Amino acid sequence: MKIRKSGEDYLEAILILERQSGAVRSIDLARHMGYSKASISHATSALRKGGFLVMDKDSCLRMTDKGREIAERIYERHQFFTMQLITAGVDPEIAEYEACLIEHAVSQDSFEKIRDAHKQEK
DSSP: OOOOHHHHHHHHHHHHHHHHHSOOBHHHHHHHHTOOHHHHHHHHHHHHHTTSEEEOTTSBEEEOHHHHHHHHHHHHHHHHHHHHHHHTTOOHHHHHHHHHHHHHHSOHHHHHHHHHHHHHHO
16 A cells, blocks of 8 residues: 555654654544644554554554555654755754655655755765
């Protein structure tokens, strides 16, 4: 199953919350993303059906290996593009927003080439 941009955003948010506090519940995700509990429920249900996410017996959201791989890939892109934009002089708040747009628009192959070219410049 192909994942959409919104699904990638949810997985990335779960990864961030997981790193901050360990267990992630739907309510934590709703607060973090600023969405209603109903929207979160709908999205997490779709992610579970797609095999990207599971809910444990304590109602905590856990990413599958497939979901974690996507979340880490998107998070790496987000961090990279945010830092590049800030380094170029873009306001950090704008950089965060625009990095979120770029992270979904660039293929993995293109991202790796941009990242590797940046590493070689240093």
